[in-house]
Amino acid sequence: MPAPIRLRELIRTIRTARTQAEEREMIQKECAAIRSSFREEDNTYRCRNVAKLLYMHMLGYPAHFGQLECLKLIASQKFTDKRIGYLGAMLLLDERQDVHLLMTNCIKNDLNHSTQYVQGLALCTLGCMGSSEMCRDLAGEVEKLLKTSNSYLRKKAALCAVHVIRKVPELMEMFLPATKNLLNEKNHGVLHTSVVLLTEMCERSPDMLAHFRKVRQLFSSQLVPQLVRILKNLIMSGYSPEHDVSGISDPFLQVRILRLLRILGRNDDDSSEAMNDILAQVATNTETSKNVGNAILYETVLTIMDIKSESGLRVLAINILGRFLLNNDKNIRYVALTSLLKTVQTDHNAVQRHRSTIVDCLKDLDVSIKRRAMELSFALVNGNNVRGMMKELLYFLDSCEPEFKADCASGIFLAAEKYAPSKRWHIDTIMRVLTTAGSYVRDDAVPNLIQLITNSVEMHAYTVQRLYKAILGDYSQQPLVQVASWCIGEYGDLLVSGQCEEEEPIQVTEDEVLDILESVLISNMSASVTRGYALTAIMKLSTRFTCTVNRIKKVVSIYGSSIDVELQQRAVEYNALFKKYDHMRPALLERMPVMEKVTTNGPAEIVQTNGETETAVLETKPPPSGLQPANQANDLLDLLGGSDITPVIPTAPTTKPAAAGGELLDLLGDLNLTGSPVSAPAPQIAQPPFLLDGLTTQPLFNDIAAGIPSITAYNKNGLKIDFTFERSNTNPSVTVITIQASNSTELDMTDFVFQAAVPKTFQLQLLSPSSSVIPAFNSGTITQVIKVLNPQKQQLRMRIKLTYNHKGSAMQDLAEVNNFPPQSWQ
Amino acid sequence: HFILLFSRQGKLRLQKWYTTLPDKEKKKIIREIVQIILSRNQRTSSFVDWKDLKLVYKRYASLYFCCAIEDQDNELLTLEVVHRYVELLDRYFGNVCELDIIFNFEKAYFILDEFIIGGEVQETSKKTAVKAIEDSDMLQETVEEYMNKPAF
Numbered sequence: 001m002p003a004p005i006r007l008r009e010l011i012r013t014i015r016t017a018r019t020q021a022e023e024r025e026m027i028q029k030e031c032a033a034i035r036s037s038f039r040e041e042d043n044t045y046r047c048r049n050v051a052k053l054l055y056m057h058m059l060g061y062p063a064h065f066g067q068l069e070c071l072k073l074i075a076s077q078k079f080t081d082k083r084i085g086y087l088g089a090m091l092l093l094d095e096r097q098d099v100h101l102l103m104t105n106c107i108k109n110d111l112n113h114s115t116q117y118v119q120g121l122a123l124c125t126l127g128c129m130g131s132s133e134m135c136r137d138l139a140g141e142v143e144k145l146l147k148t149s150n151s152y153l154r155k156k157a158a159l160c161a162v163h164v165i166r167k168v169p170e171l172m173e174m175f176l177p178a179t180k181n182l183l184n185e186k187n188h189g190v191l192h193t194s195v196v197l198l199t200e201m202c203e204r205s206p207d208m209l210a211h212f213r214k215v216r217q218l219f220s221s222q223l224v225p226q227l228v229r230i231l232k233n234l235i236m237s238g239y240s241p242e243h244d245v246s247g248i249s250d251p252f253l254q255v256r257i258l259r260l261l262r263i264l265g266r267n268d269d270d271s272s273e274a275m276n277d278i279l280a281q282v283a284t285n286t287e288t289s290k291n292v293g294n295a296i297l298y299e300t301v302l303t304i305m306d307i308k309s310e311s312g313l314r315v316l317a318i319n320i321l322g323r324f325l326l327n328n329d330k331n332i333r334y335v336a337l338t339s340l341l342k343t344v345q346t347d348h349n350a351v352q353r354h355r356s357t358i359v360d361c362l363k364d365l366d367v368s369i370k371r372r373a374m375e376l377s378f379a380l381v382n383g384n385n386v387r388g389m390m391k392e393l394l395y396f397l398d399s400c401e402p403e404f405k406a407d408c409a410s411g412i413f414l415a416a417e418k419y420a421p422s423k424r425w426h427i428d429t430i431m432r433v434l435t436t437a438g439s440y441v442r443d444d445a446v447p448n449l450i451q452l453i454t455n456s457v458e459m460h461a462y463t464v465q466r467l468y469k470a471i472l473g474d475y476s477q478q479p480l481v482q483v484a485s486w487c488i489g490e491y492g493d494l495l496v497s498g499q500c501e502e503e504e505p506i507q508v509t510e511d512e513v514l515d516i517l518e519s520v521l522i523s524n525m526s527a528s529v530t531r532g533y534a535l536t537a538i539m540k541l542s543t544r545f546t547c548t549v550n551r552i553k554k555v556v557s558i559y560g561s562s563i564d565v566e567l568q569q570r571a572v573e574y575n576a577l578f579k580k581y582d583h584m585r586p587a588l589l590e591r592m593p594v595m596e597k598v599t600t601n602g603p604a605e606i607v608q609t610n611g612e613t614e615t616a617v618l619e620t621k622p623p624p625s626g627l628q629p630a631n632q633a634n635d636l637l638d639l640l641g642g643s644d645i646t647p648v649i650p651t652a653p654t655t656k657p658a659a660a661g662g663e664l665l666d667l668l669g670d671l672n673l674t675g676s677p678v679s680a681p682a683p684q685i686a687q688p689p690f691l692l693d694g695l696t697t698q699p700l701f702n703d704i705a706a707g708i709p710s711i712t713a714y715n716k717n718g719l720k721i722d723f724t725f726e727r728s729n730t731n732p733s734v735t736v737i738t739i740q741a742s743n744s745t746e747l748d749m750t751d752f753v754f755q756a757a758v759p760k761t762f763q764l765q766l767l768s769p770s771s772s773v774i775p776a777f778n779s780g781t782i783t784q785v786i787k788v789l790n791p792q793k794q795q796l797r798m799r800i801k802l803t804y805n806h807k808g809s810a811m812q813d814l815a816e817v818n819n820f821p822p823q824s825w826q
Numbered sequence: 827h828f829i830l831l832f833s834r835q836g837k838l839r840l841q842k843w844y845t846t847l848p849d850k851e852k853k854k855i856i857r858e859i860v861q862i863i864l865s866r867n868q869r870t871s872s873f874v875d876w877k878d879l880k881l882v883y884k885r886y887a888s889l890y891f892c893c894a895i896e897d898q899d900n901e902l903l904t905l906e907v908v909h910r911y912v913e914l915l916d917r918y919f920g921n922v923c924e925l926d927i928i929f930n931f932e933k934a935y936f937i938l939d940e941f942i943i944g945g946e947v948q949e950t951s952k953k954t955a956v957k958a959i960e961d962s963d964m965l966q967e968t969v970e971e972y973m974n975k976p977a978f
Contacts (some may be wrong), residue, residue, distance in 0.1 A: 011929055051932060058838060058931065060853065079965045087935055094846045117962045127944040128844060152958065159943040166944075189949040196946045252910075252950045255903050295902035302900075330871035335901060366870045 004037055005030075007051045014059075027061055038069055046073060047081045050088050057091060067092050067099050074106045079118065082110070086121045094129055104134050111141045119145070120156055127160035135164040139171050146178040151187040158182070158193035162200045169204055176201075176208075183226055188250055191230065195256045198223075202263045212264065224264055224271050228278045231257050235285060251292045258282070258299040265307030272307040279304055283316055291331070294324070298335055305343050318343070318350040325357045330366055337361065337372035344379045355380055359389070362396045374404060378411040386419040390429060397437050405440035409433050413445055423456040427463055434480040435470055441479040449483050454490075454592060464491040468508065471516060476525045482533045485520060488513060489537025490591060493544040510545045514538065518555060528564050535559060535567060539574045543589040553578055708824050713817045714800065718745035719774070721754075721800075723817070725824045733793065735824050737786040743774040745806070752804040754784055759797060763789040774804070796825040827879060827894040827945055829938070831927070834888050836860045839927055840934055844945040863890055873901050884908050888924050910952070911941055917956050936962070 005013075010030060017023035034049045050069050057063035070092060073085025093100050103125075110122035123145065126138060142164060145157035161175050175197070182194035202209045212223045234249050248254075261279075265272040282300050287293040297320055304317040321343075324336035337358070344351045358380065361373035374396065381389045390412070397408050412433055420426035430449055434441065453463055467484040488495065496510055520526055520534040535556070542552045556578070559571035577585050710724040719741065726736040743749050752772050758764045769784035790796065798817045803810065831840035838856060847855070862874060863883050874881040876894070882904040883892040891908045895901070914937050915922045919930070927934050940955045942948065949955045 007932075008929055015928075055931065058841065060838070079962075083936065083962070083966065084932065087932060090842075090939075094843075115965065117958070117965055120958075124939050124943050128939075129846070155948050156943060159946050159948050162946060163944040188951055189954060192950050193946070193948055250950050251906060252903070252947050255900055259900075291902055292906055295900060295906055298902050299900050330869070331873065331902065331905070334871045334873055368871060368873065368875060 004033060004045050004049055004052075007048060007055065010052050011055060023059075027056055027059070031056070031061070035065060038065070043076075047078075047084050051084050054084075054088055054091055063092060071099060071102055071106070074103065074110075079115070082118060082121060086125045090125055090128055100131055101133060104137055107134070108138060108141060111138065111145065116150060116152055119153055123153070123156040123160045127156065127163045130160075130163060130167065132167045135167045136171070139164050139168070139174060143174055143178055146175065146182075151185065151190050154185075155187070155189040155193040158190070158197045162193075162197050165197075165200055165204065172201055172205060172208065176211075183223075183230070188253055192250075192253045192256060195227075195253070195260050199256065199260045199263060202260070209263065224261070224274045227257050227261055227264075228274060231261075231278055231282070235282065248287065248290075248292050248296065251296055254282075254296050255299045258296070258303050262303040262306050265303070265309075267308065269308050272309055275303075275307065276309060276313060279309070280313060280316065283313075283320060288323075291329075294327075294329075294332055294335075298324075298339070301339055305339070305346075314347055315350055318347060318354075322354045322357065325354060325361070330364075330369065333361065333364070334366070334369050334372065337369060337376060341372060341376050341379070344376065348380075351376075352380060352382075352385075355385065355389075359392045362392060367401065370400065371404065374400075374408060374411070378415060381415045381419060383419050383421075386415065386421065387425070390416065394429070394432055394436070397433065402440065405437045406442060409437050409441045410445065413448070417452070423459050424462065427453070427456065427459055427466070431466055431470065434477065434483065439477050439479070443479075446479050446482050450486055453483075453487060460487075460491045461494040463487060464495045468495055468513070468516070471520075478527050478530050481520055481526065481530050485517060485530070485533040485537040488517065489533075489540040492537075492541045496545065510541075510548045511551075513541070513545075514548055514551060514555070517541075521555075521559070528566060531564065532566055532570060535570050535574075539570075539577075540589045542578075543586050709821050711817075711819050711821065713739070713798075713819075714802070714813075714815050716813065716815075717806075717811070719743055719749065719802065719804070721802075723820075725821070727824070733789055733791045735788045735790060735796070737788060737824075739784050739786065741774055741782045741784075742778050742780075743776055744778050746776050747807050748776050749774040749804040749806045752782060753802070754782075755801045755803075756786060757799045757801075758788065759794075761790075761792050761794055762796070765789075790825050793825060796820040827896060829894075829942075830856065830859065830890075830892045831934075832856075832860055832890050832892070833924065834864070834890070836864060839889065839924070840931060840938070842935070842938060842942075859892060859894075863892060872905060882908070886912055889927070907942075907947060911938065913952060914941060914955055917952060918959060933959075 014023055014026055017026055030052065034053060037045060037049050046069055050066055050073060053063045053066040053069075057066075066088065070085050070088035073081040074089060076082060076085065089103060093103065107122045107126055110118050111126075113119050113122070123142070126134065126142070130138070142157050142160050145153050146161060148154055148157075161178075165172050165175070179194070179198060179201075182197070183191065185191055185194070198212065202212060231254060234254055261271075261275050265275050279300055283297065283304070286296050286300075288297060301317040301320050304313050309317075318340075321336045321340055324332045325340075327333060327336075340351055340354070340358070355377075358373055358376050361369055362377065364370055364373070374393075377389060377393060393408065393412055393415075397405060397412065400408060412429065416426055416429045420429070430452070434449075453460070456463070464487045467480075467487050471481055471484045492510075492513055495508055495513060517534050517538050521531055521538075526534070538552055538555055542549050545552070556571050556574045559567050560575050562568045562571060577588065708725040708727065710722055712720060713723045714721040720743075722740045722742075724738045724740070726738070727734070739754065741752065741754070750773050752769075752774055754766075754769065756764060756766065765787040767785040767787070769782050771782055774780070774782050788796065797820070799814065800817060801812070801814050803812045805811070827844055829840070829842045830838065832838050838860075841852070841856065843852065859876070859881065862876065863881070866874070872883055874883070879894045879896060880899070880901060881892055881894050882901050883890055884905060885891075891912070893904050893908060895904050912922075915927070915934065918933070918937055919926045937955070937959055940949065940958050949958075
């Protein structure tokens with residue numbers, strides 16, 4: 001068999017192919033040759049063949065028959081073979097292949113090879129694509145290499161360790177002792193990789209983080225000052241040609257150190273304080289003319305924003321971002337907008353100063369920049385600047401790409417609702433949005449708008465007039481037409497009578513109005529929902545208009561035989577109204593009353609309140625317990641009043657245990673606080689029948705496990721709390737505890753709040769209590785349901801905290817409940 | 827994340843994946859990304875939001891270098907990483923051009939592996955990285971040695 005052709009030649013030949021078919025032919029021929037060569041177990045040319053195979057793989061052709069060959073190459077003694085073999089392994093033998101594991105032994109041998117480059121190859125391969133089994137097997141070897149004095153190997157071992165940790169997080173502890181001396185190195189490569197390793201460890205495990213913050217390392221001082229010192233040396237030291245990039249020494253290392261500092265300083269005052277100086281230094285001394293400098297500044301800004309830095313530093317950071325915004329380079333502006341978006345919640349005022357620049361970015365050509373500028377602008381709108389901002393945003397809506405229009409329109413509606421300076425301005429804005437971006441407005445906007453319009457009673461005439469004029473010319477934009485038809489239906493009489501204070505009244509006759517509505521009905525462009533609106537509007541006008549009732553009757557009867565079922569149904573019903581129930585018609589078609597304002601569920605709203613409640617909770621002492629009675633009062637009113645509209649309780653219930661836990665953690669020690677008294681409103685709505693029936697326990701599961709004894713969890717000062725248990729047969733790790741609190745003293749206990757905390761392996765959910773008042777003399781009880789998820793079937797323990805008012809003073813008590821019967825958790 | 831090099835006509839010159847994906851997925855992703863990047867004009871920024879990753883790309887002569895990074899990574903620094911890789915290639919090949927990378931793709935991979943492992947930079951000094959490659963090259967046997975050395 002002739003010697004297989006060399007790689008270069010193959011490449012050259014393939015490149016001469018003029019069509020895809022020619023190329024495929026050549027490749028197939030070559031593949032066949034390679035396959036037969038492999039079958040012959042030819043050691044000499046294996047390397048060359050595999051190299052060719054890899055090239056073909058890159059062009060997109062299948063190459064799996066080369067996998068075993070790669071293994072043989074790796075096992076070979078020749079360095080050339082090993083190099084290509086490992087390359088092939090990295091390209092062809094990812095985790096999903098069966099032969100992947102066979103590599104393990106080879107890699108193990110190579111990790112102990114005498115030549116450092118071979119060891120390097122092995123480390124590299126393991127670090128790029130080692131599977132979890134491989135990592136587990138070879139972690140010991142990696143750890144050994146981490147301690148070697150050879151810096152070439154050390155840096156590779158460090159990154160390999162990072163990969164191992166990512167695949168198998170449990171092995172993290174193994175590398176901990178090796179990290180002690182890593183930062184003492186002079187070699188930048190090792191320093192860089194060590195910082196990456198430390199970063200990975202700190203990000204993965206809060207325990208590690210605490211460890212690194214506090215523990216004094218052998219032979220060196222604590223971690224943060226050490227990092228600070230290294231950073232300082234980098235900045236101060238003179239020109240070092242090896243690591244220099246455009247005048248800045250080793251920016252890669254600088255940025256990584258900044259990132260690690262960020263993680264160390266997050267939520268930790270001491271560490272943050274130690275970093276303040278160096279951060280200020282970096283921020284002021286770094287040159288910004290080249291991208292490198294800006295990269296470092298960007299990282300610095302992110303770090304300053306994330307740690308507990310002093311306000312002067314934060315202002316400095318925002319100013320840097322402001323300068324970025326003015327930069328001509330698109331990349332830098334993009335980066336600035338992204339960071340501002342992250343910080344706008346916390347440093348709102350500082351960002352406001354750059355508002356005009358941000359608004360200018362709306363006019364930029366780049367899509368990503370425009371999107372970010374738009375989001376940022378919405379975040380910045382407030383009562384003062386709303387008119388100006390709206391103008392800009394409306395202009396943006398006119399000219400932006402279709403993919404933005406929906407978001408922009410919704411954003412404008414939300415902002416207008418919150419900050420509208422006057423009703424007329426509000427309605428004008430809405431009209432503007434409807435006319436410019438009408439077809440992109442979301443469907444749920446239409447009912448919101450209608451409700452808004454009914455609320456502004458004095459504006460009805462003005463509104464209907466403007467809407468009429470808008471659809472006179474063009475009725476293709478569905479949401480606009482829907483709103484307009486509805487309004488015309490309601491307020492048609494105002495339109496025809498020509499009374500309008502705000503604007504020049506127009507003269508419209510009833511026939512003209514009906515013309516418009518009929519054309520909407522007939523037009524092909526109208527969706528069937530819109531037609532429904534139009535038909536109903538025409539019907540309503542029958543009571544409001546005086547001289548055209550016959551015409552209306554005719555129109556309605558035509559549609560009695562319409563193909564569209566919805567339309568037909570409506571028409572038939574209206575017909576019936578005319579014929580048999582004519583006496584009821586005026587009453588039925590009366591004007592709609594002003595609708596109850598339902599709290600909007602727009603995302604911006606929740607973000608706002610979240611931000612507020614969070615800061616409120618962090619600063620003031622009465623956390624959720626303050627909200628709890630209000631919620632309960634709301635809920636009770638709800639149930640007793642029986643109104644249809646359930647007020648959506650604005651605070652997001654489940655997501656902020658950390659905030660509430662902040663204070664309570666101090667009291668409750670190491671147990672994890674998961675029971676937030678601000679419970680989900682959803683179960684509340686489902687529960688009315690049960691709670692109205694009485695304050696009895698609610699059987700939540702149909703199959704209740706038989707008789708678990710109840711316990712008295714707490715009995716002090718006249719307050720007794722009993723726990724009764726239910727277990728579900730369908731989900732054995734859930735225990736439902738119903739607490740009953742009773743009061744044997746002679747005075748009521750008011751504002752009673754029950755909170756509970758469980759160990760980390762459990763999860764707790766507290767549902768709403770039945771009330772917050774425990775009447776005296778055991779004449780009534782408060783019941784509350786707790787659900788505990790215990791997947792590991794560990795012994796149930798709970799710490800409870802009780803607060804209430806009794807005899808005019810506020811009482812508070814902590815207790816631990818340990819006497820849970822075994823049947824409740826086994 | 828991953829690194830891709832492709833020409834202006836969309837032909838792939840180098841691909842390095844640091845996460846495991848089936849082959850078909852990889853091909854699909856490559857096609858998508860090549861399309862997105864080739865359709866962006868000169869004056870747009872070098873960053874694209876794609877799925878839950880950020881794509882950072884830069885064009886050098888006729889080659890596009892594209893890196894996919896995660897949300898918390900620093901985009902501007904990634905541009906520097908790409909630039910550093912190009913510098914390394916330049917130093918090794920001497921005035922590198924696309925043909926060099928085509929005909930010596932395995933060397934391009936070796937250089938990349940000396941610079942980045944598992945998605946992270948391992949060596950920040952140009953000199954050291956290039957020296958390591960040159961030393962490894964020396965270790966590669968000459969043709970006679972190769973023929974004579976035992977295989978296993």
